[in-house]
Every structure is written in C-alpha cells, then in structure tokens.
Amino acid sequence: KAGVTQTPRYLIKTRGQQVTLSCSPISGHRSVSWYQQTPGQGLQFLFEYFSETQRNKGNFPGRFSGRQFSNSRSEMNVSTLELGDSALYLCASSAPQGYGNTIYFGEGSWLTVV
Amino acid sequence: GENVEQHPSTLSVQEGDSAVIKCTYSDSASNYFPWYKQELGKGPQLIIDIRSNVGEKKDQRIAVTLNKTAKHFSLHITETQPEDSAVYFCAALRDDKIIFGKGTRLHILP
Numbered sequence: 001k002a003g004v005t006q007t008p009r010y011l012i013k014t015r016g017q018q019v020t021l022s023c024s025p026i027s028g029h030r031s032v033s034w035y036q037q038t039p040g041q042g043l044q045f046l047f048e049y050f051s052e053t054q055r056n057k058g059n060f061p062g063r064f065s066g067r068q069f070s071n072s073r074s075e076m077n078v079s080t081l082e083l084g085d086s087a088l089y090l091c092a093s094s095a096p097q098g099y100g101n102t103i104y105f106g107e108g109s110w111l112t113v114v
Numbered sequence: 115g116e117n118v119e120q121h122p123s124t125l126s127v128q129e130g131d132s133a134v135i136k137c138t139y140s141d142s143a144s145n146y147f148p149w150y151k152q153e154l155g156k157g158p159q160l161i162i163d164i165r166s167n168v169g170e171k172k173d174q175r176i177a178v179t180l181n182k183t184a185k186h187f188s189l190h191i192t193e194t195q196p197e198d199s200a201v202y203f204c205a206a207l208r209d210d211k212i213i214f215g216k217g218t219r220l221h222i223l224p
Contacts, residue, residue: 031210042203042214042215042217043158043203043214045214048210050210090157101207102148102160102163103160103212104160105157105158105159107156107157108156108157
C-alpha cells in the first residue's frame with residue numbers, strides 16, 4: 001500500500017509569490033491534515049479536511065488555505081509568501097474515526113522563501 | 115484545550131544504554147497516544163502507539179507506558195543504537211483532534 005505522497009519535495013520561491021503544495025493520502029483515507037514544521041517550533045497544525053470539508057483549523061493567517069478533492073487528494077496554498085514561511089510542510093492522512101485514527105505522515109515539502 | 119508537554123527537549127545517551135522520554139497531557143478524555151520518530155530530512159514515522167484502555171505496550175526495544183490517573187505517558191528505548199538518533203514526538207488524541215509535543219532530540223553517543 002502506497003504511503004502519503006507529497007509534491008513537490010523541494011521548492012524555492014520569492015517573497016510575494018504564492019505556492020501550491022499537493023498531497024495524496026493513503027488509499028481509503030478520507031482525512032487529510034497539514035502541518036508546518038520549523039526548527040524549534042515542532043509541528044504547527046494548519047488545517048484538516050474530511051470529505052472535502054475543512055473540519056479543523058489552526059492559528060495561521062488567511063494567506064494559508066487548503067482544499068480537498070472528491071478523491072481525498074488535498075492541496076494547500078500560501079499566498080504573498082514571507083521569509084518566515086520557509087519551513088517543512090507536512091501532510092498526514094488517517095482513516096475515518098473508528099479505524100484507530102492512526103495518522104501517517106508524508107515526507108514533506110521543503111519550502112524556502114528568498 | 116488539550117496541551118501536551120514533552121521532556122526533555124534534548125537527550126544524550128551512551129550507545130547501549132536506555133532512553134526515556136516523558137509526556138503529560140491535560141485533557142482526560144484523550145484516548146490515543148502515538149509516538150513518532152523523525153529522522154533528518156524525513157517526515158515523522160509512527161513507531162508505537164497506545165490506547166487509553168492499555169497500561170503498557172512493547173515492540174522489541176521500544177515500549178510505551180500510560181498512567182491515565184496522572185495523565186502522563188512515556189517512551190522507553192532499551193539497548194540504544196546509533197540509528198535511534200532522531201527527533202521523537204509524542205501526541206495525544208481525542209476524537210479527531212491530535213496535539214503534538216514539542217519533540218525530543220535524541221543523540222546516541224558512541
């Protein structure tokens with residue numbers, strides 16, 4: 001069974017640009033969540049989608065947005081990039097409640113803003 | 115809301131010795147406690163988990179204990195090896211909401 005797949009793995013953007021990151025969850029998983037990880041800050045929760053609906057949201061500005069498609073694949077978008085947005089962005093998927101809620105992470109997308 | 119405290123933030127142990135990482139949580143309704151290992155340049159990998167109806171779980175050199183009364187759980191790694199060097203995260207989950215600890219950077223010294 002394929003794991004959580006994130007693309008692209010590495011990217012460099014300029015301040016003010018926007019970026020879109022993609023995530024394909026494990027087959028059968030309908031919940032997808034996104035995290036930002038910076039050195040010393042641990043895993044900061046961005047948002048979670050379930051059946052194309054945003055179910056939970058973290059404390060990030062409106063420049064951070066996401067969506068989920070009918071096939072459970074998800075994208076997150078960051079507009080008007082700032083230097084502080086440089087981070088590892090992790091996507092995670094889990095099965096519906098009742099199947100253990102075990103969360104599996106992808107390898108992440110490394111974003112560098114210059 | 116739920117809060118998860120993880121200690122220590124950095125831990126160095128001699129190869130072959132044991133390592134213990136501790137976490138406390140605030141929401142008594144949390145019922146699932148996974149541990150993740152993150153190696154450099156990779157995403158976190160689930161290494162062991164425990165549910166609230168179990169007090170201890172072991173998988174080879176790794177074990178997790180849960181004290182529901184005190185609301186704390188711990189990761190124990192015995193006979194540590196160089197490949198155990200990584201950042202470890204604990205987490206507590208209630209319903210569909212998961213909260214992570216800040217992580218522990220484990221160094222295995224030769």
